[in-house]
Amino acid sequence: MGKGRAPCCDKTKVKRGPWSPEEDLKLISFIQKFGHENWRSLPKQSGLLRCGKSCRLRWINYLRPDVKRGNFTAEEEETVIKLHQNYGNKWSRIASQLPGRTDNEIKNVWHTRLKKRLVQSSETSPCSSNSVSCGKEDKSQAEGCLNKKISQDFTTSVSSGGSYNSNQEDDPKIGLLFKYSAFNDIIQEVDKPDLLEIPFDSDPDIWGFLDSSNSLQQSGANEFRAEQESDEDEVKKWFKHMESELE
DNA sequence: AACGACACCAACCGCTCCGTG
DNA sequence: GCACGGAGCGGTTGGTGTCGT
Secondary structure (H helix, E strand, C coil): CCCCCCCCCCCCCCCCCCCCHHHHHHHHHHHHHHCCCCCCCHHHHHCCCCCHHHHHHHHHHHHCCCCCCCCCCHHHHHHHHHHHHHHCCCHHHHHHCCCCCCHHHHHHHHHHHHHHHHHHHHHHCCCHHHCCCCCCCCHHHHHHHHHHHHHHHHHHHHCCCCCCHHHCCCCHHHHHHHHHHHHHHHHHHCCCCCCCCCCCCCCHHHHHHHHHHCCCCCCCCCCCHHHHHHHHHHHHHHHHHHHHHHC
């Protein structure tokens, strides 16, 4: 794109680094009221001294109501491994199959845990069966080797000759993915400006912050969203509280 | 208790994609 | 068709917590 591009924001005039609870509240409050049609102008309108990109990232990776916090379950990890085998480093693609998990989170988990785990297990059980050399001197090679093995296992489990998509309901784990995916439609609603629904379990820090001055109870982190429909009163209370916090 | 190594994760950076005029 | 701007994505970094010595 031709002449290069202007930076997304004036870095000398925006705050950087970790977000404070107050900033989080401002962002949540603004998005709940007005949505996020335009990330670039959002900081200005909401009174945040942040780059639009930073706001977007914070919202998507942390504040979004449907973000699931906490450790990945074994099933989720396995799913990530399999999806990575299919999609490669398309984290957003993988994330779309794991509701509540963000691309950033999946990426982190992959780099910190799963990749290592794969390399380790490839070292203990070399995939000699398919005549691929798994030299220890090249970790990426080892990883590739293992991926190949997983791929085989995966395609086998999905059933021979069938594509991933056409057989996903046959595999219990893929079935699980499907169940997750069913929530996607609901989750995507969150991005719509006119929606006024705030689940109470998205961010421990925020809720801890809120709890410190109010007794708004957050529901358990792993309880799913079915109970949320009756939370409208809670939402109003929450807004009132947030507004008072911001004053 | 102090220190270093390692692990984890939030956030940033820069690039690409896509819509619009 | 082209230029531009905004959004999204993936790679990387830096801060912080944890563990081992």
